[in-house]
Amino acid sequence: MHKLSLKDWVILLTIVPIALISFGLASYFSYNRSTELNEFLNLRSQSIIEPLAITTKEAYINNNREKVRSIISAVHRSQSSIIKSITVFTLDNQIFVTSAYHGDTNLMRLKPAQKPPLYTQGEHFDDFIIFRTPILEESFDNNKVLTPLGYIAIHVDKSWIKLKQQNQYIIALGLAFFAVLLSSLLALTLIKNVTKPINSMVNAIDRIREGKLESRVTGQLLIGELNFLKTGINAMAQSLGNYQNEMQGSIDQATIDLRESLEQYEIQNVELSIAKKKSQDANKIKSEFLANMSHELRTPLNGVIGFTRQVLKTPLSDSQRDYLQTIDRSANNLLTIINDILDFSKLEAGKMVIESIPFSLRESIDESLVLLAPSAHKKELELSIRIDNSLPDSLLGDAMRIKQIMSNLVSNAIKFTQHGSVIIDVTFNIINAKRASIKITVADSGIGMSNVQQKTIFKAFTQADQSITRLHGGTGLGLVICQRLAHEMKGDIGFSSNENHGSKFWFNFECGMNTLPVTGELEHLLLTNKSILYYEPHSHSRAATYDILSNWDMKITQVESKKQLNELLESSSKNEDENFDFALIGHDKTATALSDLKKTITKIKPQIPNIHLAINSNSPSLHDALLASGALSCLSKPITTNKLYSALLAEPEYLSTPNKNILPIKVLAVDDNEANLKLINALLREQVSEVVLAENGLKALELCQNEIFTLIFMDIQMPVMDGISALQAIRRNSYNEKTPIIAVTAHALSGEKERMEQQGFDAYMTKPIDETMLNHIIYEYCDINYFLDSAIKSTLITRESLPLVQKTENSIKIIDWPLALKRTGGKENLAKEMFTGLIDYLPESKRNISAALEKQDSTQLKTLIHKLNGTCCYTGVPYLTNICQEIETQLKKEVSLDALEPEFLEFFEQIELILKKAPSVLVELNSNIPDLGINHEAQ
Numbered sequence: 058m059h060k061l062s063l064k065d066w067v068i069l070l071t072i073v074p075i076a077l078i079s080f081g082l083a084s085y086f087s088y089n090r091s092t093e094l095n096e097f098l099n100l101r102s103q104s105i106i107e108p109l110a111i112t113t114k115e116a117y118i119n120n121n122r123e124k125v126r127s128i129i130s131a132v133h134r135s136q137s138s139i140i141k142s143i144t145v146f147t148l149d150n151q152i153f154v155t156s157a158y159h160g161d162t163n164l165m166r167l168k169p170a171q172k173p174p175l176y177t178q179g180e181h182f183d184d185f186i187i188f189r190t191p192i193l194e195e196s197f198d199n200n201k202v203l204t205p206l207g208y209i210a211i212h213v214d215k216s217w218i219k220l221k222q223q224n225q226y227i228i229a230l231g232l233a234f235f236a237v238l239l240s241s242l243l244a245l246t247l248i249k250n251v252t253k254p255i256n257s258m259v260n261a262i263d264r265i266r267e268g269k270l271e272s273r274v275t276g277q278l279l280i281g282e283l284n285f286l287k288t289g290i291n292a293m294a295q296s297l298g299n300y301q302n303e304m305q306g307s308i309d310q311a312t313i314d315l316r317e318s319l320e321q322y323e324i325q326n327v328e329l330s331i332a333k334k335k336s337q338d339a340n341k342i343k344s345e346f347l348a349n350m351s352h353e354l355r356t357p358l359n360g361v362i363g364f365t366r367q368v369l370k371t372p373l374s375d376s377q378r379d380y381l382q383t384i385d386r387s388a389n390n391l392l393t394i395i396n397d398i399l400d401f402s403k404l405e406a407g408k409m410v411i412e413s414i415p416f417s418l419r420e421s422i423d424e425s426l427v428l429l430a431p432s433a434h435k436k437e438l439e440l441s442i443r444i445d446n447s448l449p450d451s452l453l454g455d456a457m458r459i460k461q462i463m464s465n466l467v468s469n470a471i472k473f474t475q476h477g478s479v480i481i482d483v484t485f486n487i488i489n490a491k492r493a494s495i496k497i498t499v500a501d502s503g504i505g506m507s508n509v510q511q512k513t514i515f516k517a518f519t520q521a522d523q524s525i526t527r528l529h530g531g532t533g534l535g536l537v538i539c540q541r542l543a544h545e546m547k548g549d550i551g552f553s554s555n556e557n558h559g560s561k562f563w564f565n566f567e568c569g570m571n572t573l574p575v576t577g578e579l580e581h582l583l584l585t586n587k588s589i590l591y592y593e594p595h596s597h598s599r600a601a602t603y604d605i606l607s608n609w610d611m612k613i614t615q616v617e618s619k620k621q622l623n624e625l626l627e628s629s630s631k632n633e634d635e636n637f638d639f640a641l642i643g644h645d646k647t648a649t650a651l652s653d654l655k656k657t658i659t660k661i662k663p664q665i666p667n668i669h670l671a672i673n674s675n676s677p678s679l680h681d682a683l684l685a686s687g688a689l690s691c692l693s694k695p696i697t698t699n700k701l702y703s704a705l706l707a708e709p710e711y712l713s714t715p716n717k718n719i720l721p722i723k724v725l726a727v728d729d730n731e732a733n734l735k736l737i738n739a740l741l742r743e744q745v746s747e748v749v750l751a752e753n754g755l756k757a758l759e760l761c762q763n764e765i766f767t768l769i770f771m772d773i774q775m776p777v778m779d780g781i782s783a784l785q786a787i788r789r790n791s792y793n794e795k796t797p798i799i800a801v802t803a804h805a806l807s808g809e810k811e812r813m814e815q816q817g818f819d820a821y822m823t824k825p826i827d828e829t830m831l832n833h834i835i836y837e838y839c840d841i842n843y844f845l846d847s848a849i850k851s852t853l854i855t856r857e858s859l860p861l862v863q864k865t866e867n868s869i870k871i872i873d874w875p876l877a878l879k880r881t882g883g884k885e886n887l888a889k890e891m892f893t894g895l896i897d898y899l900p901e902s903k904r905n906i907s908a909a910l911e912k913q914d915s916t917q918l919k920t921l922i923h924k925l926n927g928t929c930c931y932t933g934v935p936y937l938t939n940i941c942q943e944i945e946t947q948l949k950k951e952v953s954l955d956a957l958e959p960e961f962l963e964f965f966e967q968i969e970l971i972l973k974k975a976p977s978v979l980v981e982l983n984s985n986i987p988d989l990g991i992n993h994e995a996q
Contacts, residue, residue, distance in 0.1 A: 083229035165210035363736035416456035439478035443601035453569030470501035477502030593643035722767035754783025761791035797838035877933030
């Protein structure tokens with residue numbers, strides 16, 4: 058916005074207002090004067106014509122033209138300054154007499170259609186006015202009547218009026234212009250006397266601003282206020298000069314002080330650099346210490362836990378089994394403490410990675426509760442879980458971290474509860490089509506917490522009551538880690554507690570929705586409309602199990618007390634229509650009420666043969682005693698969907714027990730620790746036919762140069778030759794260049810898995826070795842799909858409807874239908890859908906991969922091969938799967954595309970073979986293969 062100067066303001070506030078007022082007044086008075094002159098002319102003309110009409114009336118009536126002429130001529134002469142002509146007209150518009158025959162009488166005559174006026178009228182033109190007035194005769198018969206005899210018209214000149222008006226305008230505008238001129242002269246004088254000294258002051262201030270503090274405003278000013286301003290500016294300049302001198306002195310002193318401080322800082326920086334280097338060294342030592350401690354602790358724990366579990370598989374007395382289970386729990390508690398410290402270290406360093414992989418929520422919860430239930434049973438606590446039936450089971454997330462949080466909360470609830478129950482509720486909310494929020498709530502009836510204790514519950518290395526550490530053990534890190542893990546999974550954790558009235562902990566987390574099932578769905582159609590008598594005293598357990606049974610569309614009759622149970626049994630015995638297919642009896646005590654429970658079984662058995670029990674114990678002897686009393690099954694609480702389903706349907710043994718057939722493969726295990734080597738040897742011999750052992754990397758290399766192994770399990774830290782060096786040597790020069798090599802290490806720090814993969818290992822296992830993970834590794838990296846369980850295989854082959862199984866070995870390698878069934882949990886429809894989807898996708902995949910090969914685009918090839926590899930994993934095309942895995946592995950190792958030309962030729966040939974055989978296979982499937990009913994997990 059443009060800013061007005063002082064000069065502009067003076068002009069704006071003086072000259073402009075005066076000009077507006079002067080010209081406004083001049084215009085106003087000129088207009089009024091002009092109007093007054095016009096009115097004066099009208100009045101004067103009327104004062105002439107109206108008396109003239111009265112004077113000439115008598116002569117006009119007597120038709121005395123001379124007299125009328127003399128009258129109007131006399132008037133004309135006396136008013137010649139404004140009157141040009143006077144004419145008397147008769148009623149028929151004829152001239153009676155006129156005072157000037159040279160005048161334009163036609164202008165003065167009325168128009169032929171006009172009647173003589175009854176009063177004086179004026180007709181205005183630019184330069185003159187025509188006034189007309191009637192010559193009237195009055196009659197007084199009844200009413201006074203005016204009768205026009207003729208009329209008089211006068212021609213009035215306006216030129217003298219206009220002249221006066223022009224003079225008036227000129228005088229008024231001249232006065233206004235003079236006033237404006239005078240005000241302009243005065244304003245310019247004021248501006249000169251004010252702006253000049255102000256400009257001088259501004260220049261002086263500019264010089265002062267530039268640092269020329271000696272500048273002053275000089276000269277005597279006419280206006281007193283400006284003199285005051287000049288004095289103030291000069292005083293300010295003087296003060297600034299003095300201040301600058303003082304400030305310069307202070308700066309000089311500060312500069313001296315700063316130099317001394319910089320010298321001190323330089324010394325401190327050197328000291329800090331030395332301290333930083335020491336800190337980094339200490340941090341490196343700490344990391345190495347954590348890694349070494351992890352390795353050193355996990356290595357003996359691997360032997361303790363592994364051999365304890367191996368001994369537990371052998372025949373033992375009850376006391377021996379109890380002692381070994383105590384050893385196993387204690388070792389696992391120690392392992393939990395180690396994991397807590399490592400997890401806390403990862404979270405503190407911001408290196409915790411939350412995975413997003415497919416998992417079964419119910420299966421993960423079951424796995425956690427199986428480990429925790431014995432602790433609850435030992436205290437005779439009621440442990441129950443209720444899962445929303447509509448909650449999706451197949452999700453994408455980090456199952457291990459979810460189990461870690463849940464296990465921590467449930468174990469804490471059991472730890473701090475001496476009597477009563479620990480109940481778990483699992484609910485969910487749909488966020489969108491691809492994500493859901495899961496909430497798990499754990500409530501107990503334990504000791505609770507005070508308000509002071511609640512404030513420290515989420516602090517590291519702190520427990521609500523410090524005496525608890527001595528009583529129950531623990532690092533005080535569990536809830537801190539749970540809280541941070543929940544935040545990492547876009548969730549939160551919270552609690553409510555009342556002292557001596559229990560606590561309620563909850564946590565929620567976000568998961569992706571997996572479109573493909575992770576495990577086979579339970580076929581509950583066999584249970585639809587089946588009737589079941591359900592007795593359970595505990596309300597939450599009763600409601601949780603009722604939800605499961607109602608979801609299977611069973612007819613449920615539930616009772617909650619012994620009295621109701623006895624009354625129902627008496628009623629059922631009298632009424633034959635009230636028969637039950639099953640009886641499910643829940644009990645909230647263990648051996649203390651064994652005799653009472655046996656009596657209940659004896660009473661129910663005659664009416665309901667299929668009796669199933671749910672008790673708070675996992676004691677084998679107690680289970681055997683109850684089964685001997687007449688029960689078909691004895692389930693340890695909490696009741697879960699899979700356990701109850703298996704019990705009610707009583708699946709065949711070959712479908713309900715794990716596969717124990719020995720696989721005809723040779724495996725090499727390498728470890729320098731004798732205990733670990735014995736353990737992995739024992740674990741592998743339960744699954745494979747031949748195990749070769751090596752105590753260091755050099756010995757493993759010598760073995761690999763002489764024979765071929767199906768799998769190699771390699772320890773990392775070993776004397777003579779470590780695992781990484783052995784891997785590189787085996788890959789360079791041996792018969793096992795393409796053999797999958799699995800890293801087995803006690804290191805569990807963040808980034809270890811990625812480091813092993815970068816070194817060239819195909820997979821990674823941590824100690825202690827988990828049997829489930831070992832099974833998974835063997836299944837994933839060995840083509841064991843042709844070694845089916847003997848029981849299943851014989852069952853399949855005896856069916857006349859399985860022509861595909863009787864194909865040649867070459868045919869099976871191309872399309873293996875039993876493998877497809879096994880990969881989909883025995884669900885034929887799902888296997889067909891997956892196989893059909895693969896057949897539809899193969900042409901498009903072939904085109905895209907061919908285009909990427911032409912462009913030599915390795916990145917695009919990795920993506921396309923990986924996608925196809927994932928699609929093949931759930932279908933019976935093992936040969937194509939192996940080729941995809943081989944090509945993907947070589948691409949990850951950045952092998953050139955030219956070197957992979959044979960593999961790609963084999964790859965495209967295999968696709969052509971599958972597409973060629975697919976139509977006939979689909980025809981056979983749709984016409985011959987019935988529902989196999991297989992529903993077991995792949996090993």
